[in-house]
Each structure stands twice: as structure tokens, then as C-alpha cells.
Amino acid sequence: MELIFNQGAAGRRGVRLPKCDVRPFGANELPASLRRATAAALPEVSELEAVRHFTLLSRRNMGVDTQFYPLGSCTMKYNPKINERLAALPGFTDQHPLLPQLRHGEALCQGSLAVLYETERMLSELMGFAATTLQPMAGANGELTSVMMFAAYHKARGDQRRTVMLIPDAAHGTNPASAAMAGFDCREIASNADGDVDLDALQAALGDDVAGIMLTCPNTLGFFDKNVKKVIELVHQAGGLAYCDGANFNAIVGRVRPGDLGFDAMHVNVHKTFSTPHGGGGPGAGPVGVAERLLPFLPKARVVKRADGSYGLDYDYPQSIGYIAPFYGNFGVLLRTYCYLVMCGREGFKRISENAVLNANYVRSRLAPYFEQKFARYCTHECVLSARPQTRFGVHALDIAKALLDAGFHAPTIYFPLIVPEALMIEPTETESKEMLDRFCDTMIEIAKKAESDPEAIKRCPLNMPIGRLDEVAAARQPVLIAPNPAADN
Amino acid sequence: MPFIANTDADRQEMLAAIGCANVEQLWEKAAVPAPTSDFSMLPPGRSEYEVAKHVTHLAGKNASELVCFLGMGYYDHFVPAAVSEILGRPGFYTAYTPYQAEASQGTLQAIFEWQTAICRLTGMDVANASLYDGGTALFEAMMMAMRSTRRRHVVIAGAVSPIFREIVACYSANLDCRITTVPSVDEGSKQDALLAAVNDDTACVIVQYPNVFGTIEDWTACVAAIKARGALAVCAAYPTALAVIKTPGECGFDIVVGEGQPLGMPLSFGGPYLGYMCTTSKLMRRMPGRIVGQAKDASGRTGYVLTLQAREQHIRRAQAMSNICSNENLCALCALAYMTLLGKQGLVEVAELCMSKARYALEQLSAIRGVRRVGTQPFFNEFVLELPQDAAAVSGRLVEKGIAAGFPLGRYYPQRQNQLLVSVTEKRTREEINDFAKSLEAVLWN
Numbered sequence A: 001m002e003l004i005f006n007q008g009a010a011g012r013r014g015v016r017l018p019k020c021d022v023r024p025f026g027a028n029e030l031p032a033s034l035r036r037a038t039a040a041a042l043p044e045v046s047e048l049e050a051v052r053h054f055t056l057l058s059r060r061n062m063g064v065d066t067q068f069y070p071l072g073s074c075t076m077k078y079n080p081k082i083n084e085r086l087a088a089l090p091g092f093t094d095q096h097p098l099l100p101q102l103r104h105g106e107a108l109c110q111g112s113l114a115v116l117y118e119t120e121r122m123l124s125e126l127m128g129f130a131a132t133t134l135q136p137m138a139g140a141n142g143e144l145t146s147v148m149m150f151a152a153y154h155k156a157r158g159d160q161r162r163t164v165m166l167i168p169d170a171a172h173g174t175n176p177a178s179a180a181m182a183g184f185d186c187r188e189i190a191s192n193a194d195g196d197v198d199l200d201a202l203q204a205a206l207g208d209d210v211a212g213i214m215l216t217c218p219n220t221l222g223f224f225d226k227n228v229k230k231v232i233e234l235v236h237q238a239g240g241l242a243y244c245d246g247a248n249f250n251a252i253v254g255r256v257r258p259g260d261l262g263f264d265a266m267h268v269n270v271h272k273t274f275s276t277p278h279g280g281g282g283p284g285a286g287p288v289g290v291a292e293r294l295l296p297f298l299p300k301a302r303v304v305k306r307a308d309g310s311y312g313l314d315y316d317y318p319q320s321i322g323y324i325a326p327f328y329g330n331f332g333v334l335l336r337t338y339c340y341l342v343m344c345g346r347e348g349f350k351r352i353s354e355n356a357v358l359n360a361n362y363v364r365s366r367l368a369p370y371f372e373q374k375f376a377r378y379c380t381h382e383c384v385l386s387a388r389p390q391t392r393f394g395v396h397a398l399d400i401a402k403a404l405l406d407a408g409f410h411a412p413t414i415y416f417p418l419i420v421p422e423a424l425m426i427e428p429t430e431t432e433s434k435e436m437l438d439r440f441c442d443t444m445i446e447i448a449k450k451a452e453s454d455p456e457a458i459k460r461c462p463l464n465m466p467i468g469r470l471d472e473v474a475a476a477r478q479p480v481l482i483a484p485n486p487a488a489d490n
Numbered sequence B: 001m002p003f004i005a006n007t008d009a010d011r012q013e014m015l016a017a018i019g020c021a022n023v024e025q026l027w028e029k030a031a032v033p034a035p036t037s038d039f040s041m042l043p044p045g046r047s048e049y050e051v052a053k054h055v056t057h058l059a060g061k062n063a064s065e066l067v068c069f070l071g072m073g074y075y076d077h078f079v080p081a082a083v084s085e086i087l088g089r090p091g092f093y094t095a096y097t098p099y100q101a102e103a104s105q106g107t108l109q110a111i112f113e114w115q116t117a118i119c120r121l122t123g124m125d126v127a128n129a130s131l132y133d134g135g136t137a138l139f140e141a142m143m144m145a146m147r148s149t150r151r152r153h154v155v156i157a158g159a160v161s162p163i164f165r166e167i168v169a170c171y172s173a174n175l176d177c178r179i180t181t182v183p184s185v186d187e188g189s190k191q192d193a194l195l196a197a198v199n200d201d202t203a204c205v206i207v208q209y210p211n212v213f214g215t216i217e218d219w220t221a222c223v224a225a226i227k228a229r230g231a232l233a234v235c236a237a238y239p240t241a242l243a244v245i246k247t248p249g250e251c252g253f254d255i256v257v258g259e260g261q262p263l264g265m266p267l268s269f270g271g272p273y274l275g276y277m278c279t280t281s282k283l284m285r286r287m288p289g290r291i292v293g294q295a296k297d298a299s300g301r302t303g304y305v306l307t308l309q310a311r312e313q314h315i316r317r318a319q320a321m322s323n324i325c326s327n328e329n330l331c332a333l334c335a336l337a338y339m340t341l342l343g344k345q346g347l348v349e350v351a352e353l354c355m356s357k358a359r360y361a362l363e364q365l366s367a368i369r370g371v372r373r374v375g376t377q378p379f380f381n382e383f384v385l386e387l388p389q390d391a392a393a394v395s396g397r398l399v400e401k402g403i404a405a406g407f408p409l410g411r412y413y414p415q416r417q418n419q420l421l422v423s424v425t426e427k428r429t430r431e432e433i434n435d436f437a438k439s440l441e442a443v444l445w446n
């Protein structure tokens, strides 16, 4: 599609602004040394041209509202429409974040503060922790927040030796990256033949230099680690702390509370488990729950309920790690979370995880005969299969993904986790129907058969999409990251 | 209301297919432990109608009629209705990271257009898809400068937003780096002191443009001097101002970041916002975050892909340039839609309206006995007033009159107890400004 910059005409515009009702001050009145030479070459289009362009662009995307989107580890569940509408209420969207910092300002934001306070409480209850911070702006940001609190905890105890973070080999890439950003060295722990943490490898890696472990629970293979309690116990015995990557919380929400398993901290992606939209890659939020001993280190500010029943913000936490977000987190996203929490309520979450796990196992059982299961066991919310059998015919996970696009499905996550070759990581979520799962499985089976009978046809996919496979290697060698500027300033 | 499609009959059929008699058996086979809580603290679930009523009631508990002169990096700008309609397209907001390029050309082309638009606004060569917010973007810029120069010392101006500086301090607490903060003076950044703080280990000097007090400073010479010492020049810039002031690119900055909220995002009590980052072609491969590039398919058609991924966590893990994964994609789309609708002329007009109204406000407010502007340098749409009394107390009393008068700087700058940072956008009318001046006079002198 034509870029927006190549549409419209000089002098055309999309929006009219109010007349200036004071003495106008033009840009040319700024001192010459501070003035911009020429106006930025932004688009010059009518409102209709803009709306049509973006509407057409939006139709060149697959989304949950139009397609089954079984992207593993991402929990592409339905995004309830009422949440969008409520998050757009002007009472919420118009609030300046500095308002509560004005004198008596908290009284102006009681609605917003109530949402934050109650969301924290409900998430703490679901995760099984003493308190929750809503500040982290995504999952990875929650990971970082957690391990930064670990660092602060050890430091506060005068324990300076603990510079190592243990990370299982199946972990998401953000785990080691977050550990490194918090100043830790990473030590990798192997998985065993069942896809759980190898306890011997763990024992060998433990020592008085270990600050903690970052454990994904359920793990990225879609399994609930049978040794999870033992792992946490061993790490604790060695003086370390245990963090739970809760990206996969949808599998156990309303049933198991990671806090009860002994974890010290956990993040949850609300853009996964709690139905907030993924936005094409954010914004999300990654609240972090913590056990009692990490309370002093939570980020500032903390939302509190005062004796008179009003809500407020407290800043006086001398051991806090400080400000993870500029204010109180991605409020608009947290508001959608709140709506979902109160809608689902006490009984809802149990049904969510039950159906998520049932759907994943149903897909697993239907597809297992056609693909490889590196670890043949019941999964939780997602199943990881392998396209290794298809490689005999020269067909890879990537080719299967593209064939699925042609058939009208979004692809699963591929090539992750790294310990499963040719991984196809399928997460159906609880919001999909059995008919949809059957249609998907039928298609996968057809693709598996076709991979054998006519592999070239699969390798040519996709043919029905707006574009064919793109040459990524060439794109990275000679990157073109912006459109050329016809009216270049120089 | 958990939005589940399976009926009991479906469930029975599926359980049978996977060899389980009931759900409890499935949990056992999946090795998931038994519940340890009855979740009694959670309220019972509610219908959509009840939730809508309840949440609308909560929205009503927020003060809504305040006239806003609060800014400090986050501004009350007008947003055309078409912006939210565009963001509400299901193809955009119900998709995720565009790993499958063929199924994500909408998102990918939009990010490419966003990268183009923000580069044209800042006068830089390349941009990334987005970072979380302005403060974390500034931290990422600092990391990028340390990676590029292999130096560990950072100089930051006290006239950089204290909100940004607190974020930088938090994120760098466990890292091998030293930060020198150079105090601001009056409305300025103290360029000579910034330069004096640079040493052979300085990776970058970080400033804000216009600075936190609203002042537009000429950075060209200072930037050249910073670069002559082998350090990088980094600035956090207010994007709306860039429509009319000399571009950071022209000033010579190496990395430009900032808070993108003014480009069409509601204030929304602190987020979601948008961290943007632009840099030079030379530093492109040191940039964190997702980046979209142009590519061709086998039949020569042009499309867009995530590119330079070897910098990212899913490939590089502990050695990645950043841990960022989900970012603020929809907010970047928001900024693009806003800049498209306002367009080349419209954004200049917004900036000019801001400057005009701010100058009118300064005129009216500084005519009040005992009130004067701090400093005389050119400003954009924010300025600092010195009041004859404690600014926090005064602004507290103005809130009672329905006016969010600005931000009392004493909270972050102890020596500025009587100073109020006033911000004026295109939304403020002459009448609102007059009323503000009248009310301030009344609070001070009645």
C-alpha cells in the first residue's frame, strides 16, 4: 500500500483548530537561532484520506477479532468490548497524573485511586502475595522490577556476594536480558528429560553467589514443573530468592497461587491473562506481586487506603527501589484489567484456567500423531509440538506457519522455546470454541499430509496474503527504516 | 462472565477425547497441584451491565471540571476524534507483535510510517518502534551511549525533568555507571557547568529541550563541545515544540528521546504513554527496541518486516541491547494518526497556539502584584512564576476554585518553594486564562 506520505496534496489538511483568541505569536517571532528552518514534512491529507488509509492498513493485519490466533506464550484471548468503552470514559482519560501531588489533590482522583487499589488487592489475592505493584509497563518490565527488588533485598542484608541469577534453558529471552539489566550475571540451568528443571543441575549451580532464580511457571513448554516446590526450597536454602515469570498465569489462575508455592515475587502480563488488548505489541502492563519480605523494596508511589476510607498515595519508603514508571503504571490498561477482574469474579477464574487447559490438551491430543511431542505428557494452557517429522520432506516450522496463514489462521509461536527444535507452540486460550479448535486441527493435519505429498506447495506459502515472504536478510544488510524525504531540510 | 465458548457437552466430549473422566483428573495428569485458596476475598462475578454501572460511578468520583495548567512533560492537548476511531480498529488493537510479517503488514507499515514521521519531526536519521515512556527512553539512551562509547560516566542537567531523572536513577542503581547531576539555575540548564562536568570517561551529556522549565535553549555550540570530548549528546524533547523550534538533528544531538504523550494520547492518569527514540545512521545498530524496515518479496513487491533483530532479547538474551519485548505499539500508532490528521500545517498551528496562549497567560499572571517570571530566556508553552507565597499552598487553594494552576516546583527543587511551573496548551481560552489570573490574585491578596 502507498505510504501516507505519498498521498494527499500540498496545503491539504485533516483538522481545523480553534481561532486564536489572544495576540498571535508566530514561530517567526522566535529568535532565528532557535527557530526551525522548514516545517516537518508530515502528511497533508484530508480526514477521510487519513481514516481510509489507516482503516485499509488495519485490514492487512490478522487479529483476535477476525482470526484464531494461537500464538503460544501470548494468550491471545478475546478482549471484551465493554473494557474498551469504560477505559475511554473522560472521567478517567482526562486526569493529569500530577493531580494527586497537588495539595488535597488525592481528593480529586478517588475514582482512579480506587481502581488501582482494588486491582492491586484482587491481583494479590489471585497470585497469593502480600502486595502488588502495578507500575511495571509490560511483562519484561515486571521481570526487571522483581530482580531489582532481589538485588535491593540482598544489599539491605549486607550480602554483597550474590551476583548470579539462575535461569532455566527454556526461559524466554527477556529473563536473561532483565537479569543483565539489573546487574546480574546469568547462569543457565538445564531441563531434564521430562521438561522440568533438572534438580542435579540446579544443585550444582547453587552457591553463596546466587541471588535467585527466574522460573517460568507453568514453564514455556506448557508444563507445570513437578519439582517446582523443591526448586524453590533448594534456592531458598542456598539463600536465594525465587521469582515466577507469570506470563503463563492463564493456565492456573483461580486454582494455584504462586505465592503459596513459595515464590517471593511474580509478574503477570495483564495483556495475556487479564484480557487487555495486545495492541499490535503493547501497551500492556506487568504487575508484580511480592511476599512479605520484599514489601519494603516495592517501587514508589504506593496506593493506600487511609483510615477514613479514602484512597491515597504514599512515597515514604526509604528502602524502595524507586520509580519504575513515571507515575502509577499504565493506568488505562490497568483500568481494563479492573473491569475484567470484577466481571469474572471469584468463580470466573477457575473456569478460565480449566477451559484453557482443556482446549490446549484437546489440540495436543488431536495433533500429536502428526507432529512430534518432545515430551509426551499432559500440558497446561499450551502445547509445544515439533515439526521435526516434516523436516524429512524439507518442510520446517516456518513453512507450516505460512501455510496456516494461507488457510486463515494466525500461526503459533515458532522456534521457541529454544530447547525444542522446530517448535510449534500452540495456545488456544479458553475463549475459543471446540468447532474452531477442530477446524484448526483439521487444517494442521492437512498441512502435515501435504508436507509429505507435496512439500514444495507448503514451502511456497503464503500465496493468499497481501504480500509473500519478505527477504529479511537483505532488509537487515541494507536497512531502510524511514521513507525518503522529498523536502529534505538540507 | 469469563467469555468461554465451550458448553458442558463440549467439555465432556473433549475430556473423553483426551482420556480424562473429568476436569479434576485433567489437572492431576497435568501435574497441577490442588487449590490452596477459595479466593473468598474476590467479589462474585458480575454482568457487563453491572460492571459498566459500577465503573461509570467510579469515573464520576474523579474531579472532571478542573481547568488544566499542569504540564511538566504531560500535556492537555486537543485530540481529533478520528484518532481513537483508528486505534479502535480490531485489526490494530487485537493483534500482537508482528512476527508473521505477511499477516501484519498493517502494523508494520504503520510503524514504518511512525518511524518516518518522528524522524522528520526531530530531524534525525532513524527511529525505533517505541519504548515504554519518556523516562525509560532516557535511561535506554544513556545505556546506548555507554555501549557505544565504552565509557561509564553520565552527565545530566538538573533542568531535565526530575520525573525522568528519578527513573534513570532507579534503573541504573545496580549498574556500573556514575551519574553527575548539574544543578539548574533560574530557568536555565547551565551549559558551561555541564561542559565542565565532562571528563575522559563521560559517555554522554543528557539535556532536555525545551528544558523542564519550558525554556528553549540553543544547544548547537554546547553539543559540538560535548562531541569534541568524545561524549554523545542526548536530549529529551517535547515533540509538539519541535514543530517550530530548531530540530535536535540540526543542533547536532546523537540520540533524541522523549515522551510521546503530547502526540494524541490522553493524560489518562499516567499511562499508557509512549517513549520515542531517534538517532543517527551511525548509531542505528546500537539502538534498543523493535525496528521496522522495508523489504521485498520474491515477486518484487515492497513490504515491511521487523529488522536488525540480532540486537534483541529473543536472539541475544543476556547480551541484548534491552530487555524490552512488548512496547507501546498502539501509542506509536496513535502518535502517527495524530500527526497525520494535524498534518504539516496543523502541528505548527498547535505549537503557535500554545506559544500565543502561554505568552498571554504570562502577561496576565505577571501583572499581579508580587508575581514575576523566573528568567527572561525564550520559552515554548511553559514558564516558571515566582510567587510571594509558598506555591504548593497557593496551588492548593486554586484547586478549590477549579483550577489546576500548575506544578509547585518545591516538591523536587527545595530551593524553589515559591515557584510554580505553569503550562498552557491550545485548549486554554482567553477567558480561562483571565479567570486563572483573577483567582490567583484573589488567593494571594484577599
Ligand SMILES: Cc1ncc(COP(=O)(O)O)c(C=O)c1O
Pocket: A073, A074, A138, A139, A140, A141, A172, A174, A216, A220, A245, A247, A248, A269, A284, A286, B324, B325, B326
Ligand atoms: C514467558 C514470557 N516471559 C516474559 C514475556 C515478556 O512480556 P512482555 O512482552 O509483556 O514484556 C513474555 C512475552 O512474550 C513471555 O512469553
